[in-house]
Amino acid sequence: MFNKTNETKVLRDPVHGYIHVKYQVIWDCINAKEFQRLHRIHQLGGDFQIYHTAEHSRFSHSLGVYEITRRMCEEVDAISATLSEYEKIQVLCAALLHDLGHGPFSHFFETLHKKHHEQMTCDLILDPETEIHQALIKEDESLPQNIVLILTHKHSKPLMYQMISSQLDADRMDYLLRDAYETGTSYGNFDLERILRTLRVKNDSLCVKLSGMHSVEDYIMARYHMYWQVYLHPDAKSYEIMIQQFFKRYSKIRNIDVFEPLMNGSLSNKEFYLMDEHRMFYGFQEALNSEDVILKDFANRILNRHLFEWIEDPTKQQIMEIKKKLEQQDFNLDYYYYEVVSHSKAYLPYTENDENQIIWMLNSKNELISLSSSSQIVKALLKMKNQTNKCIYFPKEII
Amino acid sequence: MFNKTNETKVLRDPVHGYIHVKYQVIWDCINAKEFQRLHRIHQLGGDFQIYHTAEHSRFSHSLGVYEITRRMCEEVDAISATLSEYEKIQVLCAALLHDLGHGPFSHFFETLHKKHHEQMTCDLILDPETEIHQALIKEDESLPQNIVLILTHKHSKPLMYQMISSQLDADRMDYLLRDAYETGTSYGNFDLERILRTLRVKNDSLCVKLSGMHSVEDYIMARYHMYWQVYLHPDAKSYEIMIQQFFKRYSKIRNIDVFEPLMNGSLSNKEFYLMDEHRMFYGFQEALNSEDVILKDFANRILNRHLFEWIEDPTKQQIMEIKKKLEQQDFNLDYYYYEVVSHSKAYLPYTENDENQIIWMLNSKNELISLSSSSQIVKALLKMKNQTNKCIYFPKEII
Amino acid sequence: MFNKTNETKVLRDPVHGYIHVKYQVIWDCINAKEFQRLHRIHQLGGDFQIYHTAEHSRFSHSLGVYEITRRMCEEVDAISATLSEYEKIQVLCAALLHDLGHGPFSHFFETLHKKHHEQMTCDLILDPETEIHQALIKEDESLPQNIVLILTHKHSKPLMYQMISSQLDADRMDYLLRDAYETGTSYGNFDLERILRTLRVKNDSLCVKLSGMHSVEDYIMARYHMYWQVYLHPDAKSYEIMIQQFFKRYSKIRNIDVFEPLMNGSLSNKEFYLMDEHRMFYGFQEALNSEDVILKDFANRILNRHLFEWIEDPTKQQIMEIKKKLEQQDFNLDYYYYEVVSHSKAYLPYTENDENQIIWMLNSKNELISLSSSSQIVKALLKMKNQTNKCIYFPKEII
Amino acid sequence: MFNKTNETKVLRDPVHGYIHVKYQVIWDCINAKEFQRLHRIHQLGGDFQIYHTAEHSRFSHSLGVYEITRRMCEEVDAISATLSEYEKIQVLCAALLHDLGHGPFSHFFETLHKKHHEQMTCDLILDPETEIHQALIKEDESLPQNIVLILTHKHSKPLMYQMISSQLDADRMDYLLRDAYETGTSYGNFDLERILRTLRVKNDSLCVKLSGMHSVEDYIMARYHMYWQVYLHPDAKSYEIMIQQFFKRYSKIRNIDVFEPLMNGSLSNKEFYLMDEHRMFYGFQEALNSEDVILKDFANRILNRHLFEWIEDPTKQQIMEIKKKLEQQDFNLDYYYYEVVSHSKAYLPYTENDENQIIWMLNSKNELISLSSSSQIVKALLKMKNQTNKCIYFPKEII
Known part of the structure; x- marks a missing residue:
């Protein structure tokens, strides 16, 4: 049929x-x-x-x-x-x-x-x-x-x-x-x-x-392990920040053709089809010729893996020193200093807060019970305390 | 030190x-x-x-x-x-x-x-x-x-x-x-x-x-196995032919900026650095807008995997039929028909023709002997008869 | 059903x-x-x-x-x-x-x-x-x-x-x-x-x-590789020889109960059921108490991996020397010297001598053709020259 | 040296x-x-x-x-x-x-x-x-x-x-x-x-x-997973019970030579060397000829994998029924009924009760901290509630 x-x-x-x-x-x-x-x-x-x-x-x-x-x-x-x-x-x-x-x-x-x-x-x-x-x-x-x-x-x-x-x-x-x-x-x-x-x-x-x-x-x-070892790796975040800061700057300059459709809000389906990584990277290459020093710098960071360095849970002292160094070396803090605050709870590999998000187990009496009520390990996991982490990012060159 | x-x-x-x-x-x-x-x-x-x-x-x-x-x-x-x-x-x-x-x-x-x-x-x-x-x-x-x-x-x-x-x-x-x-x-x-x-x-x-x-x-x-199963796969060759025919056509048109440096013979080291797959694919995307039907078609084939079909060791009859159909459907044979002749000997995973290309074994008397004189399998391999294979490529649509 | x-x-x-x-x-x-x-x-x-x-x-x-x-x-x-x-x-x-x-x-x-x-x-x-x-x-x-x-x-x-x-x-x-x-x-x-x-x-x-x-x-x-690297490994053959020589000796002594059924030719199905490696190894343990020095020695060799040493393709000179040393040290050559002659052809991983032993391939015309007529590698393999190898085995201690 | x-x-x-x-x-x-x-x-x-x-x-x-x-x-x-x-x-x-x-x-x-x-x-x-x-x-x-x-x-x-x-x-x-x-x-x-x-x-x-x-x-x-999936598998326990019951019975019969040294308390080092699984299994084979029905039965269970069936966390009702059936079918409960009580806490893959049993981590300040104080997962694990599980074992034939 x-x-x-x-x-x-x-x-x-x-x-x-x-x-x-x-x-x-x-x-x-x-x-x-x-x-x-x-x-x-x-x-x-x-x-x-x-x-x-x-x-x-x-x-x-x-x-x-x-x-x-x-x-x-x-x-x-x-x-x-x-x-x-x-x-x-x-x-x-x-x-x-x-x-x-x-x-x-x-x-x-x-x-x-x-x-x-x-x-x-x-x-x-x-x-x-x-x-x-x-x-x-x-x-x-x-x-x-x-x-x-x-x-x-x-x-x-x-x-x-x-x-x-x-x-x-x-x-x-x-x-x-x-x-x-x-x-x-x-x-x-x-x-x-x-x-x-x-x-x-x-x-x-x-x-x-x-x-x-x-x-x-x-x-x-x-x-749990893939979150912490791969998906939430601070260097991965650092790369994402490079791209984010590039476009923060780009939005003030608007001189590269391939990026322009992106700046107008919503893409048509045809424009979307073309908007792949090849086009993006071609755009970053174009930015290497930009006269804007900051845009050019972030393009170079993206293309050649000059990632920001990071410090997890920095002391106030550390933050102050980093900022001071950035200013001394004429880095624009709007672009060259970045803070991320994350909540460990938010990255739990599994929660049962929401009825729809429960993994159901079928017990020997053919009844549905939640995963956490059958697994002591998972029950323990759900009781993990929330931790708030701050992480700051900045150019490696200043240290 | x-x-x-x-x-x-x-x-x-x-x-x-x-x-x-x-x-x-x-x-x-x-x-x-x-x-x-x-x-x-x-x-x-x-x-x-x-x-x-x-x-x-x-x-x-x-x-x-x-x-x-x-x-x-x-x-x-x-x-x-x-x-x-x-x-x-x-x-x-x-x-x-x-x-x-x-x-x-x-x-x-x-x-x-x-x-x-x-x-x-x-x-x-x-x-x-x-x-x-x-x-x-x-x-x-x-x-x-x-x-x-x-x-x-x-x-x-x-x-x-x-x-x-x-x-x-x-x-x-x-x-x-x-x-x-x-x-x-x-x-x-x-x-x-x-x-x-x-x-x-x-x-x-x-x-x-x-x-x-x-x-x-x-x-x-x-x-041996990787040559035949991966590197020399006819579909891989077919993809390569798509790119080759694209540039055969492009050389007569010359209307896409990112490809132009390539047309002038040798690239400077700086130009070479930029000439990566992102740039090439951006160029293929650009060609989707070309007014030249053939160029546009090959760009589409490259981007969306519309590979040529192939027949190994075709009879004369088959070749004639394929060509006839191509002509009937107005395909330009310069671009839409392609023959590859290959010699099996050329794809031998190992030969000892050249002194420098021998794998040397060290025998128990501490003497160097060639791999083929110690391995019966390899000796047998070297005696493989040469075979000449023809393979023809053409658009799937005609059949 | x-x-x-x-x-x-x-x-x-x-x-x-x-x-x-x-x-x-x-x-x-x-x-x-x-x-x-x-x-x-x-x-x-x-x-x-x-x-x-x-x-x-x-x-x-x-x-x-x-x-x-x-x-x-x-x-x-x-x-x-x-x-x-x-x-x-x-x-x-x-x-x-x-x-x-x-x-x-x-x-x-x-x-x-x-x-x-x-x-x-x-x-x-x-x-x-x-x-x-x-x-x-x-x-x-x-x-x-x-x-x-x-x-x-x-x-x-x-x-x-x-x-x-x-x-x-x-x-x-x-x-x-x-x-x-x-x-x-x-x-x-x-x-x-x-x-x-x-x-x-x-x-x-x-x-x-x-x-x-x-x-x-x-x-x-x-x-092919498993034959040469595992199944025909000379040390595996050496272990087999230990067991063979043990029973060559045992056939003259006949003093261990668990082995006796084996000596009478054919086992009943019930006796066969019991004849597993546990029983054999228990028998070897028993032989450790034998008064026959040779039987006891081979039991020890089997249990504790005192395998015979071997020389592949020995010269006549080497054979003479080994035999001389064995005699000087009072080893009985009937048990402590062993020759194996093997023909490489016999260990070919695949032959097509026998109609029933061919691997048949189905070609694109839906005809059966033999593996060797479709695979150049296999055809080459079948043409391998026969080699006759001699290997001699003897106690390591004599060298 | x-x-x-x-x-x-x-x-x-x-x-x-x-x-x-x-x-x-x-x-x-x-x-x-x-x-x-x-x-x-x-x-x-x-x-x-x-x-x-x-x-x-x-x-x-x-x-x-x-x-x-x-x-x-x-x-x-x-x-x-x-x-x-x-x-x-x-x-x-x-x-x-x-x-x-x-x-x-x-x-x-x-x-x-x-x-x-x-x-x-x-x-x-x-x-x-x-x-x-x-x-x-x-x-x-x-x-x-x-x-x-x-x-x-x-x-x-x-x-x-x-x-x-x-x-x-x-x-x-x-x-x-x-x-x-x-x-x-x-x-x-x-x-x-x-x-x-x-x-x-x-x-x-x-x-x-x-x-x-x-x-x-x-x-x-x-x-944790290997404990529960492999080492503590109830069928593995069942096999262990077969051996235990065999020897419980054997201690009253004492008619198999190879087991006797074991019954005298401590083995000499020489006796110990001989006491391997081959000898044990040979003994179980010997027991197949025993006139004692129970001993013979357990030998057969061990050799041919007739394991006891088991019920985890049985109700009183279930226990009573099993016992009744065993009695009706003339099974001696001393040998054919077995209870195991286990505490989940005892099978924790890791605890920190004992100073010597802590896994120490080295933090960025070069200080030693316990695993549980650095890992939220492990901390959660240590808080797992103890559970007591009963499991009963009996011959499958009665059901």
Whole structure:
């Protein structure tokens, strides 16, 4: 009924062995230009500046999320039995396309672009002009709308969005494994096979058999470690600050063509398609010729990894000294001094504040209980005290 | 005597565990802008179009070659005893910098640029204006010249260039392991530990103890498999043809600023520094707006992976039919039909035609014998018959 | 129709991730005492004396062969479509049970026992007294007989025995991967996933699509390397000689109860069940108390790894010297000097001498062609010249 | 000064790549019969009944502990500088030999043998009759005594016993990695490289630089997971109970020669040498012929994996029913019903109750602080509530 490819197509993938594609609509989406564009957006933004092999793109990650979702659909009996073939196709498409709206240097880009990447993803899927939209409607007219319902958590079957966006979802599972593989750290590893084997559905919700509890604990710890060792690394933050300060300055100068569309608020879908990292870096190269010393300096810092140095939890004395040195050496503090305050609680790998964000376990009496009430480790984690950390950033040259 | 970093610096690397840096000059070279640029050149050109995770850069590979060379210097007793500390620093720098002169889409780039990447590497090292040059002379005035002697195989101690450029060298060993890791294929794996353990020096030449013969055979087979499964994959060739045909057309049009320096023959070192993949891809994006239909089409093919289809060893009949269809559908055969003839012999992973290209084994009587005379497998390989293969490429749409 | 376990049972396995069991008869066979006995037989005999972690048993390997066969039945479309469910169960049982008749120190044991392990396996399956037999007939009366037809290559569907016993079979594929994993060598690795993906059935025979040729070449090379690096290691041979000489002596003394049944030619099935490595080693311990100096010495050599030294391709001079020293030190040459002559041709990882032993490839015209006519590497291998090697073994103490 | 082997000897090991031996005394210890005996004692007792590939021996583990200790001595600057060459040899020997006194089915064996394995290890090292003792004094007369000082935590340099026996020691680090590798679970993995890189010595004590905190947290979690998933698995306990009940019965019967020495309390060192798993299993085989039905039954359960079933946290009702069924079916409750009460607190992977059992971290001010005061995760762990669990065991047949 639904169009299949001639034979199952396979794409070699170091994390999953192979990505398996048997629906024509999935194959067509992969070949759509908006999806191909994801090859031109790093998965981890500037983290390749810290972990030099973290050079993988959102293209690979998107295929990985699709593959885990496919295995959920085919190998988890409870899911396979709950969803119709059409619903499976919807959720597979949603998995594949969930990151379509990401710009370069992801979260920073959103502040410039003033549109969340989730919204952008939906816009691209719904726009009749995009190749993605055309690939989808070739299979079914209502597919774009249904995918958007999943991506916006409005679908009538919560299971369908839980599979790709919840506390235990294909998205996080792929990126932890993939980022660990690509950075060469072991921290992100957990037992995907066992989690898949213990997934169940109860009251239309995704849950995990109690015998899979240790795998889930391990997954939570993988998140914890990846946050602290990779995603929140101060040098990664430092690189992000370089880009942020560059555009803070640029907004006063406005002399580089490729950046201009970004300055006008919202991009059209066509402009967005072009706005990849190649274009951004070409822009930074152009800025090397700028007459503005500050803009030129930040372009050089971005291109050649002259990151700001940082001090965690500085004393007042230290802050004063740093500022003094900056002034003595004629650094403009608006650009060359930066403070970040973070709350450890905010980076907890898991919380149960919100009903929708609980990982549910299925106990031997076939009842749903929260992860924290079955795992002593997780319960302990939730009681962690909040800590507020300040970190200051400044040019290395002054010391 | 030579400047050391405060403590050994380590960079996490999935292939080698860690990259270890203890000399200041190595650290300074890594931070020079010409080296940082290597982050913007894919190691495998367009192979990420076939193996979607092959997104790693020459930056990582260069660090890997350095690390294997470092282990040779420190862990192989015969090398450690043969080379002075200064010679070790020379060869470490040469290992790190050997790919500095690579442009985007490597081999094709050379045809446009009319300068081999080896020559470009030497030019950058010798140019007093480059940060690399400055980093090197901060340690020692004669370092740039000595590194060039190694890279051009003119150094008086052949061992020094054999370590990084011979049939069994740090360069190949790193790229086989790394490309296998990043593509997710197992073909490139071999036992690096055992090869390092059995390396010896005899008559100033690198050689391998006979007990390491099976590891060397395995390494030769890894090369063989990577050639056929990855490096010579017809889809990779197809992507290369897209770029080639783009510039064949572009040479008649000349309307995109970022490509112009390339058209004038040789680039200055400064222009070369800017000529990375970001700039090239920005140029392809610009070509999407071209009024020339052919140029625009090839830009689209490059950006969105609309590769040519191919037929291996086509019959005359097939060739005629393809050409006829192309003409019927108004495709210009100068751009839309492409033949490649290759000789299997040319892709042998190992030959002994040239005295300098032999892998030498050290037998139990402490004599040097050629690999082929100790390994029956390799001897058999060398007797492989030559085969000539033709492969034709054309747009998928016509079938 | 066929009895299933409550839910699919899974056994964690480092080589395959998990072993999956859904048929009750498989589960019952695993729990039969003749199968549990395989935990008490090392997979690699005395190779743990050379690769100290090669301590795995035929139990694990048998599960592995079963698992690869299960994947062939379920994942290879051509096989899945060709075989009925009952035929699949037959071949799964045959895969699981194929090594049931192995004694300790495998091949040597056969010389004492005067019965090939293949014959012993069939005897145990057909004996109504064994738990294995009872487990099988609980599912189906004719199952034992059908399994024996497969194991003896007499089944009317050759595909069924090709899956577990041919040049490209589940048996070899598991032991190469497993022995590589357990010894910690990389040599035995090859791309199982890709081979499974390219398996086809043509004219009732197992074959491989031409696009899988490189995986098959890699598998052949894995066999080659494992032969030379692990299975034929002279120290492994030395350990085997210790056991052989022990029994050569023991046959003249006959004073240890646990060995006596072995001396009477054929063991009953009940005696065979008890004849595991524990019993053999208990016997060697007993021999430590023997009054016969030679028997006691070999027991000590076996228990405490005092292996014979060896010289490959000794000169006549060397042989004379060794013999002279042995005589001077009163070693009995009947026991303390041993020659092995081997022919390299005999250890080729692959030959095509015998029609039944060819690996068939399926070309693009859907014709079967031999591996050697599609692979230049393999063709070259088959032309390897025969070499005859002599190796002499003797006590280390004399030098 | 100290005797070296001709060249560094290497033993291939899947966990560490290679085990490196350069001191003759280490090589001689490995070849001593008391060390070779460790090949005949499973590292994980009966866990191969649950994880079928967990068939590795204490021999491999002992080499692994040695190798980690060797790396500490050579690669951790602070240790390398603190210890003399002679002290390094002492600690290397202690690492290699620390498990010498283990009997089969380790902890149960101690209850029969009435001697702790630690004491037995020391006895063997000090006994002038053992080959181990002789190997040691060939290097240095006082070596046995010094090794015992380390093993009994009485050495004047605490660092020396902390390296092999503390909360963060070579022993635990090897067994977590090795048991994870051999069972095929990922739980035991942690980043050994990074821990080694961040080890320091302060006030004569082993500690870890604060930048290694996440690696230490990961290691603690690896311990936690391995406890619950492998070491404390109820099926493993069930197998242990089979052996315990066998001997409870045997103590009333006393008819099997090989077990008799065990019944007389303490074994001589010579008897101990013979008491390996081969002998035990031979004894269980002998018991299959016993006229005592209970003894025979337990022998069969042990040999053929007829484990007791178990219920965790049974209700009173369930206990009563089980007991009733056992009585109805004439099972002797003294042997066929077994209760285990365990306290979760007792299985915490890490506590700081005891001053000596704290993992010390070195903060940026060069002060020692406890792990729990630097790691919020660990602090949370220590606050875990105690839970008391009951588990009952009984024959599966009754249900």
